[in-house]
Amino acid sequence: MEKLRNFYRKYLKNYLVLLFVIAVGIDLVIETLARHSLIQSVAFLFGHPLVSISNVLLIFAIISLSMLFRRRIFALVLLGMIPMAVGIANGVILSNRMTPFTVKDFSNLKDGAAIITTYFSTVTLILAIVGIALLVFGGVILFRKAPKLDRKIQYKQVIAVILIIGLLTVGVIKINTKTGVLDTFFANLATGYSDNGVVYSFMVTWIDTGIDKPRDYSKEEIEGIFSKGELGEDNIYTPGKDDDTDVKSKPNIIYLQLESFIDPTRVKDVKFSKDPVPNFRKLMKEYSSGYLTVPAVGAGTANVEFEVMTGISAKFFGPGEYPYKSVLTEKTCEAAPYDFKQLGYGTHAIHNHRGAFYNRNKVFANMGFDTFTCLEYMNNVMKTPKNWAKDSLLTEQILDALNSTEGSDYIYTISVQGHGKYPTEQVIENPAITVTQYQTEEQRWAYEYYANQIYEMDLFVKELTDTLSNYDEDVILVMYGDHLPALDMTEDSMADGSSIFQTQYIVWSNFDMKKKNMDINAYELNSEIMSRLGMSVGMMNKYQQNYKDDINYKQNLKALSYDMLYGKRYIYGETNPFKKTDLKMGVKDIKVTDVVKIGENYYIKGENFTEFSKVSLDGKILKTVYLGPTILALKEEVDPEDASRMKVSQVEKNKEILSTTE
Known part of the structure; x- marks a missing residue:
């Protein structure tokens, strides 16, 4: 005890030194919560000193504001709880999904509250509420009992010190970003947090939003992306006028986005009593298929469907951003439903989950859908042990949408059965599939639950394709997993050497189509399907179909995306040709x-x-x-x-x- 007192007198009596030590301690706790390991946290602190000092300085800058208050201890605790709250939230979220906590999650609070009982037990929620209550109570006691400074605060000096700390923090971060010590773009959000620290990464998701304005953004630059005359004499895109709508074949086109669906046998060191996806595997051999590169791992369903429907890469946006929660709540956007409407298609969205989740009941009107059938419009709903709707009811919903119009239909279906959180204890009695090889008991039960949900989804795929085989109209069914499940998979986990950003897709049809196997990005999938059908409709589709091999392809794709959503819409003649649809909820x-x-x-x-x-x-x-x-x-x-x-x-x-x- 005496040694601690001597250490305090020698090194910590200076309040600034004390604040810095506390900042280091807070950062250590935050990283421990993120990595679920104190050893890994300490290793990161000393193994990446320049990254760690950036995170510590950010915390230091926040808690230094406590010098402005006479109740310094109370202010210090209160300000320290800001980064701690981020760290705690991130740790909790990472225990349930693979994507870390971002500023954008604040816009998802309503959605999160709606599914919180799916992720956490009643006892856990009660303990959390009690914990929050105790914190509030402790804060009140601390405010009353904590000592006050017995001297007058020299505000000019204090503000000067705080400004110096702030400038030092900004300077260190700028130097570290310019030298590449810190990243400003996260290709993988989870890896970004792991490599750059939680506090810095969280700040990036707050500052970096939307699509960056191109350096040479101008009317001439945007109109010059397409060859002269390609979009008419004016070189701007006008829906209908600049489209080839005289298409001979107009089959019904159904997209089926399967929640967390992958072939579980792709994972190393995990074996199953039988094949969890025999039907999907058979279809991959018989029809066009390949790997689909998606923008998310373990979560982020909405961004996958955004990419498929708009042709825009979600990576153009800020880390962790969901366009469904930002720009698409305010603006219409050229998307597949608008394009297919030019060809006379009816456009329908189907999702066996809450209609308001990710604002779909509002956003889909800004993407050109005629109808949206969500869980609230479905009967005979069966649930998984984790309370997600099973996918088997989607066959009936898809048929209802097909039969709702006399002409061809475009249907985007989003499944939900495979959703996590996956339990780490046995919850399925007499499962159809058991795990026969595993690393830990927790892994065994999580994979067993997942494999059985995927197995039932695979049976649904067979039921749907069998039903559509006998449908009296031509149908194309594009099926794929939206992302890997939240089962702590890494690149090293994949037995086939694939990326954790790759799922698999199939292009099935009830009529003869040439088999074409290829790997593709999610944002290019729709243009590829339309190309196979000879459809040249929509500005984004035209660009992807004609310029995919161009050296400036991605740069110009990003420029067009900015122009469409944030710029002056030069490509549309400085107008917005896409009008919000009168979205009907439910087909029936x-x-x-x-x-x-x-x-x-x-x-x-x-x-x-x-x-x-x-x-x-x-x-x-x-x-x-x-x-x-x-x-x-x-x-x-x-x-x-x-x-x-x-x-x-x-x-x-x-x-x-x-x-x-x-």
């Missing part, structure tokens, strides 16, 4: 045919009700009991004169109204 009409009073209770008769159907009156949701797809019971008193005005609304888990009957 939900109707109220009669309101009947029996005794003291009202019953609403109609069509296509689901468990998410609620009786509403003047926008107010009333207590409702779902009795079946044709009848609802009202468990609330209403004025008889108001009964005739009652409607039915589809209400999602977070109480957001998705649609209401006319």
